[in-house]
Amino acid sequence: MTRIDLITLSLFVAVAEETSLAKAAERERLAASAISKRLADLELNFNVKLFDRKPNGMFLTSAGSALLHHARLIRRNVGELEAELQDFSAGVRGTIRLHANATAMARYLPEDLKSFLAIYPEVRVELEESTTIETLRAIADNAADIGIYGDVIVPTDLTSFVYRADRLALLIPFDHPLATRDCITFEDTIEYDYIGAPKGSSIDTALVRASSDLGVSLRMSTRTSGFDAISRMVAARLGIAVVPHSVATSYAETLNVKVLTLEERWAERKLMICVRSVDSLTPAAAAFLAHLDRR
Structure with missing residues (x-):
């Protein structure tokens, strides 16, 4: 040979x-x-x-x-x-390459990483924020060990687990014409400008599908990354935005914005964990996967 x-x-x-x-x-x-x-x-x-x-x-x-x-x-x-x-x-028990979407980075991973590293203090975690498409590609190409993404895309060649249930909501300026309402359908919002999430993110994919189902093009005034930037642009009356409900409520307490319940089936989503193969994970990555999947 x-x-x-x-x-x-x-x-x-x-x-x-x-x-x-x-x-x-x-x-x-x-x-x-x-x-x-x-x-x-x-x-x-x-x-x-x-x-x-x-x-x-x-x-x-x-x-x-x-x-x-x-x-x-x-x-x-x-x-x-x-x-x-x-x-x-050097006494460090391996490195975990982790890619995750903005929702996981902002709401769930900090505490999970804190509790994991308290148990395994010698493990090093290389964490990178990425969109759903980027995360799935990184896992498929073996550029990451574990990925966390929104469930709007279902990969067929990877192993996936449910990480967290997550609901999307509409964030609007406090004096917006829709501010008299507490809940709303997506169709009722399409005449207004949107602040968009990065292309390829699970939220962006959900909005593209929803607007396509209605046969309309979403009016995207601005597109940016990071929920802090998106929320502040909403507060500045540059548009409205779909963000995770937990994120929206946290900004509603500090910014001049209001949270509306989004009455859409796709607003109920799950954050998923994916790996190429459980058996191929390093011991450190396998331990972290078990830690994330313990609920």
Whole structure:
């Protein structure tokens, strides 16, 4: 069986990225002839052409592009392995790569992380806020261990669990024409400007679907990230917004805004936890998943 060593992969990536044997040699601090020999052996071993060698540089063939994709994944995985082993040598019991949506970041994760790290103080958590689409992609690509997202998208190739029940509400300025009401349907709001959440977020996806079902286009005056920014824009009378009810009520206490119950089935949603595979999780990630799924 033909084997590919990590050094050859690194040299291949360098040439692919630089499109130049000389530049790759300078970058890797090796003789260009040594790199050329390794690449030639690699092509010979697999009986495949990886580069089109032209006067103005070396350019990937289709086979070369396929190898580059896998080479980058392998190098990233090796880098993560080395980092985790270094963590163990320093007394840290692993690193958890966590991607989560804004709702989880704002309302639920802080306390869950606090209680988890009280039990496992030597675990390091790398937390990144991302939209539902970004989170699912990160899990599928093994760029994250655990993801938390809104249930408007149902992935078929990942393992998912319910994290929390969450309800959406409408946040409006206190002197808005709708402020005389306590509850409202989405259809009653479409004539007003909206402050939108980031594209690809679960709230944005829900609003796009709801407006599509009504055959209308939502009037989006502004789009921003972060519930604090969205709520302050609502208070500044720049528009209305759909946000989690728990978030809306917290800002209603400090800003000149009002919370309306959104009478829509899609306003009742769940936050989900997803992983590629429970069995493939590191011990630290598996412990954190069990901690999140304990309710």
